[in-house]
Amino acid sequence: MENGAAQQACADGYAAAQLFGQGTTYTYDDVIFLPGHIDFAAHDVDLSTHLTKKIQLAAPIVSSPMDTVTEAEMAIAMATLGGLGFLHNNMTLGEQLSHAQRVKRHVPGFVLAPVVLGPQATVAEYDALRAQGSAGGVCVTDSGGVGGRLVGVVAGRDVDFVADRQGTLLREVMTADVEAAQEASAEEALAQLQRSKRKVLPIVNAAGELVRVATRETSLDERRRPRLGKPSTDAGGRLLVGAAVGTRDDDRERVDALRGAGALDVVILDSSQGDSVYQLQMLALLKRAHPDLEVVAGNVVTGAQAQRLAEAGADALRVGMGSGSICTTQEVCAVGRGQAAAVFQVSRVANGLGVPTIADGGIQTSGHVVKALALGASTVMCGSLFAGTAEAPGKYFEVDGVRVKAYRGMGSLEAMAKGSETRYYSDTQALKIAQGVAGTVRDKGSVRRTVPYLLQAVRQGLQDLGARDLPAARAALASGAQRVEARSSSAQAEGNVHDMHSFKKVRW
Numbered sequence: 313m314e315n316g317a318a319q320q321a322c323a324d325g326y327a328a329a330q331l332f333g334q335g336t337t338y339t340y341d342d343v344i345f346l347p348g349h350i351d352f353a354a355h356d357v358d359l360s361t362h363l364t365k366k367i368q369l370a371a372p373i374v375s376s377p378m379d380t381v382t383e384a385e386m387a388i389a390m391a392t393l394g395g396l397g398f399l400h401n402n403m404t405l406g407e408q409l410s411h412a413q414r415v416k417r418h419v420p421g422f423v424l425a426p427v428v429l430g431p432q433a434t435v436a437e438y439d440a441l442r443a444q445g446s447a448g449g450v451c452v453t454d455s456g457g458v459g460g461r462l463v464g465v466v467a468g469r470d471v472d473f474v475a476d477r478q479g480t481l482l483r484e485v486m487t488a489d490v491e492a493a494q495e496a497s498a499e500e501a502l503a504q505l506q507r508s509k510r511k512v513l514p515i516v517n518a519a520g521e522l523v524r525v526a527t528r529e530t531s532l533d534e535r536r537r538p539r540l541g542k543p544s545t546d547a548g549g550r551l552l553v554g555a556a557v558g559t560r561d562d563d564r565e566r567v568d569a570l571r572g573a574g575a576l577d578v579v580i581l582d583s584s585q586g587d588s589v590y591q592l593q594m595l596a597l598l599k600r601a602h603p604d605l606e607v608v609a610g611n612v613v614t615g616a617q618a619q620r621l622a623e624a625g626a627d628a629l630r631v632g633m634g635s636g637s638i639c640t641t642q643e644v645c646a647v648g649r650g651q652a653a654a655v656f657q658v659s660r661v662a663n664g665l666g667v668p669t670i671a672d673g674g675i676q677t678s679g680h681v682v683k684a685l686a687l688g689a690s691t692v693m694c695g696s697l698f699a700g701t702a703e704a705p706g707k708y709f710e711v712d713g714v715r716v717k718a719y720r721g722m723g724s725l726e727a728m729a730k731g732s733e734t735r736y737y738s739d740t741q742a743l744k745i746a747q748g749v750a751g752t753v754r755d756k757g758s759v760r761r762t763v764p765y766l767l768q769a770v771r772q773g774l775q776d777l778g779a780r781d782l783p784a785a786r787a788a789l790a791s792g793a794q795r796v797e798a799r800s801s802s803a804q805a806e807g808n809v810h811d812m813h814s815f816k817k818v819r820w
């Protein structure tokens with residue numbers, strides 16, 4: 313028998329279209345993929361993808377526009393890792409703009425938010441910074457901030473023996489003869505720090521003004537970081553940044569302002585139900601006003617919703633209704649879909665129209681990422697996976713001895729109270745209905761550590777499927793060559809750890 317015919321005779325399992333066409337809605341955990349043939353190494357799997365029609369990413373992962381997930385620091389980390397962060401919009405336009413500009417100004421390998429003081433600051437002020445853990449070597453500029461003329465650097469040894477901490481000014485103790493570099497790259501900065509054996513290297517422009525700061529710590533950190541592929545950057549080499557907006561009149565002004573400042577590459581029309589006249593109108597207006605801006609519409613979970621928004625010009629579709637860890641939409645509104653079914657059905661239609669999809673919500677493991685991508689999504693969007701990381705907004709605190717950060721739905725009463733109530737609380741609507749919960753998640757460390765491991769696990773999953781890259785996975789799905797099955801509840805139990813007296817799940 314020929315190879316193809318032999319394969320056909322042995323084929324079992326179902327094509328995805330068969331499985332998802334039977335009247336049951338399926339979540340990621342409800343389905344399992346049958347393995348394919350491997351003729352390449354896991355590290356050869358190429359995860360590069362399209363976020364939107366025009367934007368390509370090296371890593372198929374983005375952070376959710378939620379006020380406990382994505383502000384500047386997360387967006388910087390995600391873009392540096394080859395993904396992208398979407399700034400939330402539960403803040404004023406001025407705040408959102410300032411976060412977007414911070415992302416655009418950041419150069420990977422340098423200090424995220426350098427601590428800078430003025431020459432008139434006291435040693436006591438320096439001490440206060442050191443107590444917060446943020447000082448080592450502090451740059452001193454005439455303005456007391458980045459952009460001012462560099463006049464000195466203060467380190468521990470300059471102030472260790474100062475008795476009058478309140479009365480001594482930094483200009484009296486700082487090292488004024490500073491070794492600085494002019495517009496150095498991250499590699500050049502590291503080399504210079506190595507040569508000089510110093511801890512801090514200020515980077516200045518031709519006028520001697522402080523532009524950014526390299527430290528031994530951040531430079532080494534950058535070098536130790538596993539290489540994932542290239543950071544996500546625009547034509548000018550600046551990190552890519554996205555932002556969420558609503559569909560009200562003032563949201564158009566938000567987009568105009570962000571775009572006008574050159575601080576917006578892609579915008580998400582943020583809604584639980586994107587198949588509305590509001591989104592169609594907003595899409596049309598934005599496409600007319602900013603033809604080069606990539607616009608993500610959604611959320612959607614059906615082929616019909618996808619078709620309407622794709623035909624209206626959406627550059628990508630965000631998929632998911634009620635699947636998020638903090639979502640109560642399905643419970644409150646009785647509308648939504650199992651996330652595996654939603655990703656498959658929306659991607660089938662959207663991909664056919666040349667529109668990439670973003671699988672949003674419900675991602676708990678690397679296996680869920682593999683499933684989302686193998687079901688046709690081009691990227692995954694994560695909230696809970698990234699909440700509780702060092703880069704997420706908010707401070708850590710302790711609950712029953714566990715270090716946690718807050719994580720909440722954007723439709724929770726708490727988040728609405730902060731400012732998003734206009735979306736739920738239109739003029740005629742007097743009652744607020746929560747569609748999400750507020751709570752905490754454990755400290756998860758840095759996304760800079762989590763994401764590389766997560767993506768390596770995804771590469772291994774795609775290798776098991778026999779898919780060298782995402783287009784190959786999508787082609788196998790569309791042709792029916794990729795076989796899939798539903799898991800009974802005992803199959804799910806069997807697929808998890810069982811019959812152990814005790815164990816610790818260490819993922820990486």
Ligand SMILES: NC(=O)C1=CN([C@@H]2O[C@H](COP(=O)(O)OP(=O)(O)OC[C@H]3O[C@@H](n4cnc5c(N)ncnc54)[C@H](O)[C@@H]3O)[C@@H](O)[C@H]2O)C=CC1
Nearest residue numbers: 559560582583584585590632633634641722723735736747
């Ligand atoms: N993915 C999901 O399953 C869910 C996500 N969420 C998140 O919660 C947040 C809020 O979501 P939504 O409540 O769906 O926000 P939304 O802004 O789309 O809708 C809020 C209310 O305002 C109405 N509305 C929107 N634009 C309007 C306009 N121009 N004129 C008049 N009325 C208008 C909508 O029809 C709706 O009743 C988002 O961050 C969303 O991502 C909330 C629930 C579910």
Ligand SMILES: O=c1[nH]c(=O)c2[nH+]cn([C@@H]3O[C@H](COP(=O)(O)O)[C@@H](O)[C@H]3O)c2[nH]1
Nearest residue numbers: 376636637639674695696721722723747748
């Ligand atoms: O029903 C909801 N009520 C909410 O208050 C809410 N807030 C966010 N989201 C959606 O959940 C996604 C994040 O989900 P995960 O934590 O599972 O990654 C996000 O990306 C959103 O799509 C909400 N859904």
Ligand SMILES: [K+]
Nearest residue numbers: 634635636639
């Ligand atoms: K849920």
